[in-house]
Amino acid sequence: MSTVAVSPSEPLSEQKERSVVNDFSIQVATVNGSGSQTANSVLMRAIFQMGIPVSGKNMFPSNIAGLPTWFTIRASRKGYVGRRKEVDFLVAMNPETAREDAMKLPSGAALVYDEPLKLNELRGDLHFYPVPFDKLVGPVCPEARLRKLVRNMIYDGVVAQLLSIEMEEVHRALVKQFGKKKAKAAEMNWNAARAGFDYAAATFAKTDPFRVERMNATAGKIIVDGNSACALGAMFAGVTLVAWYPITPSSSLVESLIGYMRRFRHDKETGKATYAIVQAEDELASIGMALGAGWAGARSMTASAGPGISLMSEFIGLGYYAEAPAVIYDVERVGPSTGLPTRTQQGDLLTTAILSHGDTRHPMFFPCSPEECFEMSIQAFDLAERFQTPVFIMTDLDLGMNNWMADPFPYPETPLDRGKVLNAEDLARLGGFARYRDVDGDGVGYRTLPGTHHPAAAYFTRGSGHNDKAQYSEREDDYANNMDRLAHKFEVLRGRLPDPVVELREDARIGLIAMGTSDYAVRESRDQLLEEYGVPASYLRLKAYPFSDRLLEFIRRHDRVYVVDQNRDAQLLGLMRLDLDAALIARLRSVRYYGGLPLDARTVTDDIARQEGL
Amino acid sequence: MSATVTPPPKKVNRLGLEVLSYKGGKTTLCAGCGHNSISERLVECFYEMGVDPLSVAKFSGIGCSSKSPAYFLGLSHGFNGVHGRMAPVATGALLANRNLLGLGVTGDGDTASIGIGHFMHLLRRNMPMIYIIENNGVYGLTKGQFSATADLGSTLKTGTANELPPFDCCALALKWGATFVARSFSGDKRQLQAIIKTAIAHKGLSVIDVISPCTTFNDHEGSTKSYSYVKDHEEALQELDFVASFQEISVEIPEGEVRDVELHDGSRLRIRKLHRDYNPTDRLAALTLLEEADAKAEVLTGVLYINTAKPTFTEMLNMADEPLATLPESRVRPGRAALEEAMEELR
Numbered sequence: 005m006s007t008v009a010v011s012p013s014e015p016l017s018e019q020k021e022r023s024v025v026n027d028f029s030i031q032v033a034t035v036n037g038s039g040s041q042t043a044n045s046v047l048m049r050a051i052f053q054m055g056i057p058v059s060g061k062n063m064f065p066s067n068i069a070g071l072p073t074w075f076t077i078r079a080s081r082k083g084y085v086g087r088r089k090e091v092d093f094l095v096a097m098n099p100e101t102a103r104e105d106a107m108k109l110p111s112g113a114a115l116v117y118d119e120p121l122k123l124n125e126l127r128g129d130l131h132f133y134p135v136p137f138d139k140l141v142g143p144v145c146p147e148a149r150l151r152k153l154v155r156n157m158i159y160d161g162v163v164a165q166l167l168s169i170e171m172e173e174v175h176r177a178l179v180k181q182f183g184k185k186k187a188k189a190a191e192m193n194w195n196a197a198r199a200g201f202d203y204a205a206a207t208f209a210k211t212d213p214f215r216v217e218r219m220n221a222t223a224g225k226i227i228v229d230g231n232s233a234c235a236l237g238a239m240f241a242g243v244t245l246v247a248w249y250p251i252t253p254s255s256s257l258v259e260s261l262i263g264y265m266r267r268f269r270h271d272k273e274t275g276k277a278t279y280a281i282v283q284a285e286d287e288l289a290s291i292g293m294a295l296g297a298g299w300a301g302a303r304s305m306t307a308s309a310g311p312g313i314s315l316m317s318e319f320i321g322l323g324y325y326a327e328a329p330a331v332i333y334d335v336e337r338v339g340p341s342t343g344l345p346t347r348t349q350q351g352d353l354l355t356t357a358i359l360s361h362g363d364t365r366h367p368m369f370f371p372c373s374p375e376e377c378f379e380m381s382i383q384a385f386d387l388a389e390r391f392q393t394p395v396f397i398m399t400d401l402d403l404g405m406n407n408w409m410a411d412p413f414p415y416p417e418t419p420l421d422r423g424k425v426l427n428a429e430d431l432a433r434l435g436g437f438a439r440y441r442d443v444d445g446d447g448v449g450y451r452t453l454p455g456t457h458h459p460a461a462a463y464f465t466r467g468s469g470h471n472d473k474a475q476y477s478e479r480e481d482d483y484a485n486n487m488d489r490l491a492h493k494f495e496v497l498r499g500r501l502p503d504p505v506v507e508l509r510e511d512a513r514i515g516l517i518a519m520g521t522s523d524y525a526v527r528e529s530r531d532q533l534l535e536e537y538g539v540p541a542s543y544l545r546l547k548a549y550p551f552s553d554r555l556l557e558f559i560r561r562h563d564r565v566y567v568v569d570q571n572r573d574a575q576l577l578g579l580m581r582l583d584l585d586a587a588l589i590a591r592l593r594s595v596r597y598y599g600g601l602p603l604d605a606r607t608v609t610d611d612i613a614r615q616e617g618l
Numbered sequence: 619m620s621a622t623v624t625p626p627p628k629k630v631n632r633l634g635l636e637v638l639s640y641k642g643g644k645t646t647l648c649a650g651c652g653h654n655s656i657s658e659r660l661v662e663c664f665y666e667m668g669v670d671p672l673s674v675a676k677f678s679g680i681g682c683s684s685k686s687p688a689y690f691l692g693l694s695h696g697f698n699g700v701h702g703r704m705a706p707v708a709t710g711a712l713l714a715n716r717n718l719l720g721l722g723v724t725g726d727g728d729t730a731s732i733g734i735g736h737f738m739h740l741l742r743r744n745m746p747m748i749y750i751i752e753n754n755g756v757y758g759l760t761k762g763q764f765s766a767t768a769d770l771g772s773t774l775k776t777g778t779a780n781e782l783p784p785f786d787c788c789a790l791a792l793k794w795g796a797t798f799v800a801r802s803f804s805g806d807k808r809q810l811q812a813i814i815k816t817a818i819a820h821k822g823l824s825v826i827d828v829i830s831p832c833t834t835f836n837d838h839e840g841s842t843k844s845y846s847y848v849k850d851h852e853e854a855l856q857e858l859d860f861v862a863s864f865q866e867i868s869v870e871i872p873e874g875e876v877r878d879v880e881l882h883d884g885s886r887l888r889i890r891k892l893h894r895d896y897n898p899t900d901r902l903a904a905l906t907l908l909e910e911a912d913a914k915a916e917v918l919t920g921v922l923y924i925n926t927a928k929p930t931f932t933e934m935l936n937m938a939d940e941p942l943a944t945l946p947e948s949r950v951r952p953g954r955a956a957l958e959e960a961m962e963e964l965r
Contacts, residue, residue, distance in 0.1 A: 232964075240951055240957065243950075244945065245942060247706075247709075264960065267956075271949070275936070276936055276938045276939070278938050278945055278949050278950050280713040280942060282713070285736065285738075288706070289709075289739065292699065292703045292706025292710065292736075293713070297711060297942075299707075300711035300712075300714035300715050301943030302710075302714035302943040303950070318700050319699075412964075416951070419947060453695075454695035458672070459672070459693055463696075464695075464696040
C-alpha cells in the first residue's frame with residue numbers, strides 16, 4: 005500500500021486530488037546493451053542528490069545485447085529501499101515488452117513511451133506521455149551511430165520535468181557519471197536531457213500525482229553496490245592473494261577489487277604490488293589457490309556464486325580439516341547452469357553451512373547492506389585466521405550488483421588479527437609444538453608457516469587422518485579426538501560472530517526473522533502489518549551462522565515466529581531445525597519467495613496475513 | 619679410565635647439514651616401488667645442492683606418489699591436498715611466499731586425468747616450481763586400474779589391454795609452457811640426479827616425468843611401464859652432468875660434443891650428446907623427437923627442453939620482493955586518505 009500525502013494547499017480538481025511526493029517507483033524498460041544504464045544511474049543519482057532516499061534495481065537478462073531489461077528506481081521519503089512490487093511510473097522504451105509492461109501497470113500509473121508504440125490505445129486508466137524520441141534525438145546527436153545511446157538520456161529530461169527533478173542535479177549527476185575525461189560525451193548527453201525536458205515542458209499538462217520534493221535525508225551518504233563494498237572491505241582487511249573465476253554475479257566484486265588494488269596497493273617507490281590476483285582456470289583452482297595461500301600465511305580470498313561454490317565443495321572440506329584459512333564470497337543467484345544467472349536468490353545457505361563430505365561446518369556472515377559488506381569483510385579475514393578455517397560471506401545478486409545508499413565506511417580501527425602463528429623465536433623458546441593440540445582450550449592449535457626458520461617448524465598437512473602432532477594416523481581415538489576438538493572450535497567461534505539485530509515489541513505475539521537483503525522487505529512489511537492490520541511484530545535479523553543464542557531467546561518470547569527465506573525450501577529455517585530443539589522448532593513458520601526478483605514487502609505481508617488468518 | 623674414541627667427522631653439505639636433515643618418515647609404499655627410488659634421489663639432490671630444507675615447501679595430490687612427500691625432507695612443510703589439484707594449492711602457497719622453493723610430487727592419475735586442467739594452466743603460467751610426475755601408468759591405491767598415461771596395448775594384470783592412447787605429459791609440458799622438461803626412469807640414478815639438480819637450480823617451472831614402475835600392479839609381462847620393459851626400451855638422449863654454482867669444475871670433460879647450459883643460480887648443466895645431435899633449447903625439435911620415439915616404441919629419457927629466459931608467473935605479477943604472507947599491516951592496509959578518496963568518489 006503506497007503512502008499518500010495529501011497537500012491541502014492544492015486545489016482539489018479531479019486530476020490533482022492527490023499528490024504523491026517522494027514515494028513511488030519508476031521503472032525503465034529498455035533493451036539490454038542499449039546503454040540505458042548511464043541514463044538510469046543519472047536519474048537515480050539526481051533524486052539522491054535532492055536528498056531523497058532512493059534505491060535502484062536492475063533486472064537484466066543473461067545476455068550481452070538484445071533482450072529486455074528493466075531498471076527500477078524507488079524514491080521513498082520513509083527510507084524504504086526494498087523492491088516495491090507496484091510500478092507507479094513506467095518509461096517504456098522497449099517495443100518488445102511495451103504492451104505487456106503497460107498492461108501490468110496499476111490503474112492511475114503514469115506512462116512515458118515512444119510515441120510510435122501507441123500505448124494509449126491499450127487502456128484508458130493511465131496517464132500517458134508519448135515522446136517522439138527519434139525526432140528529438142537527431143538535432144542533439146548529429147552522429148547517427150551514437151543516437152541509440154544518447155536517445156535514452158532524453159527520457160531523463162522528460163521524467164525530470166514530469167516529476168520535478170531539478171535539472172541542475174541531473175547535470176551534476178551526468179558530469180559525475182562521465183568524469184572530466186569524457187566532457188564531450190557528457191555535453192551531448194546533457195543536450196539530450198535538455199531536449200527531453202523542453203519537449204515535456206512544452207507538450208504535456210501533468211495529470212499524474214507523482215513528484216519529488218527536496219529533502220535532507222541523503223546528506224553525506226554514498227551510493228555503492230555491495231560487490232564494490234566487499235572489494236573495499238577485502239582491501240582494507242589486507243587481502244594479499246585473490247584467486248577467482250568469472251561468474252555472475254560475483255565477477256564485479258573482483259573486478260572492482262582489481263581496480264582499487266591497482267590504485268591503493270602498490271608500493272609508492274618501487275611500484276610493486278603488495279598482492280597477487282590470479283584469474284584461475286576454474287573455481288576448484290580458485291579455492292585451491294586460496295587455501296594454499298592461506299596455509300602459507302597470506303590473507304586469501306575467492307569470490308563466486310552457487311555453481312562455483314558447489315565445485316569448491318571437496319576443497320572446502322579439506323580446508324576445514326587441514327585448518328587453513330580463506331575467505332569465500334558467495335554472491336548468491338539462481339542456479340544451476342542456465343538457471344536465471346542474473347536473478348537473485350538466497351539459495352546456498354543450507355549447502356554452504358555444511359559444504360563438503362563428512363562432518364563439516366562453516367561460519368557464514370550475512371551482510372545486508374554495503375556498510376556490512378565492508379565491515380564483515382574485515383571481520384571475516386580476522387575470523388578465518390583466528391580460527392584457521394574457511395569463512396563465507398553470503399551476499400546475493402540484489403546486494404552485490406545493485407546500487408544502494410550507504411553511510412561512508414568507517415576506517416577500521418582495530419589492527420589485523422593474524423591468529424595463532426608461531427615464528428622461529430617462539431619455537432626457540434618453546435622447543436617445538438603440536439600443530440593440532442588444543443593448548444588454549446579454544447579448540448584452535450598453533451600453526452607455523454612454511455619458510456619459518458626453525459628445525460621444529462615443519463609439519464605435514466593432510467585431511468582428517470592425523471593426530472594432534474599432525475602425524476598420519478588412522479587410529480579411532482585420534483580421529484574422534486580431532487573431530488571433538490573441531491566441534492569445540494566451532495562452538496567457540498559462535499561466540500565471536502556479530503550478534504543479531506533484535507527489535508522487540510513488548511506487545512508482539514509474533515516475531516519475524518530474516519537475514520541479508522530480506523531485511524528491507526521485512527522492515528517495511530513489519531510497518532505494513534502494524535498499519536494495515538494492527539499487528540505488532542518483533543524482528544530479529546541474523547548477521548551470521550552459527551546462530552547466536554539470542555535467536556533462542558527471541559523464539560521463546562513469541563508464539564509464532566516467521567522465518568523469511570528467499571528460496572523455495574526454507575533454507576534458513578532448515579538451518580535452525582538442525583540446531584534448535586523441538587519445542588522451539590514448533591513455533592517457527594515459513595515465509596518464502598523464490599521468483600528471482602528482490603523480495604518485496606507486500607509478498608511478506610500478504611503471506612503472514614494469510615497464515616495469521618488476518 | 620676408558621679411552622675416548624673420537625667419532626669420525628660427520629659428512630655435511632655446504633650448509634653444514636647432514637643428509638639426515640633431508641630425510642623423512644619411513645616409507646609405507648611397496649618394496650621395490652619406483653617412487654621410493656625417486657624419494658632417495660630427492661634426499662640426495664637437496665642435500666648435495668645444499669638447499670635449506672626450511673625454505674622448501676612440498677605439495678602433492680592423492681595417490682601413492684602423493685604420499686611420498688612424507689618420506690623425504692622432513693624438515694620442510696608439506697601439504698597433501700586433494701586428488702588432482704596439487705597445482706593450485708602450490709600456486710597459492712608459492713605466491714603467498716615467493717621465497718619458498720616449491721616441490722610438487724604427483725602421479726599420472728593426478729596429473730593426466732583428474733588434474734590435467736590444473737596441470738595445463740600451471741604450464742601456461744610457468745609457475746616457478748618443481749613438478750615431478752611419478753608415472754607408472756596405473757592407479758595403485760585403488761588396486762590397478764589404467765591411468766591416462768598407460769600406453770596403447772599395454773595390459774593389466776588381468777590381461778585387459780589398454781585401448782586408448784596415452785597423454786605424454788612431456789609433450790604437454792613442451793607445448794604449453796614449462797621451461798624445463800625432462801623424462802627419466804626411477805632406475806636411472808645418475809640421470810635422475812642430474813635432472814633433479816637442474817630443476818632445483820632452474821628458476822621457472824620444471825616438469826620431470828619419471829617412469830616409476832609399480833611393482834604390485836604394473837610390473838608384469840605385457841606392461842609397458844614395467845622395470846624390464848623400460849630397461850629394454852630406454853633410449854637416453856644424453857649423458858648429463860650437473861655442476862653446481864658452488865662446485866669447482868672438476869668434472870672430466872667427456873669425449874664428444876658437450877653443451878653447457880648455464881642456469882639462473884650460476885650452476886651448469888653439462889650435456890653430452892649420445893646418439894643424436896639434439897639442441898635442448900629447440901622446443902619444436904623436442905616435440906618432433908617425442909613423436910619419433912613414440913613411433914619406435916622407445917622410452918626416450920633425458921633433458922628435452924630448457925629455457926632459462928622466459929619470465930615466470932611470479933615475475934609477471936610484479937609482486938613485492940618480500941613474501942606477501944608476512945607483509946606488515948602498514949603495507950597491506952591502505953591509510954585513511956585512501957578510504958576517504960574512495961568514499962568521495964561514491965558521494
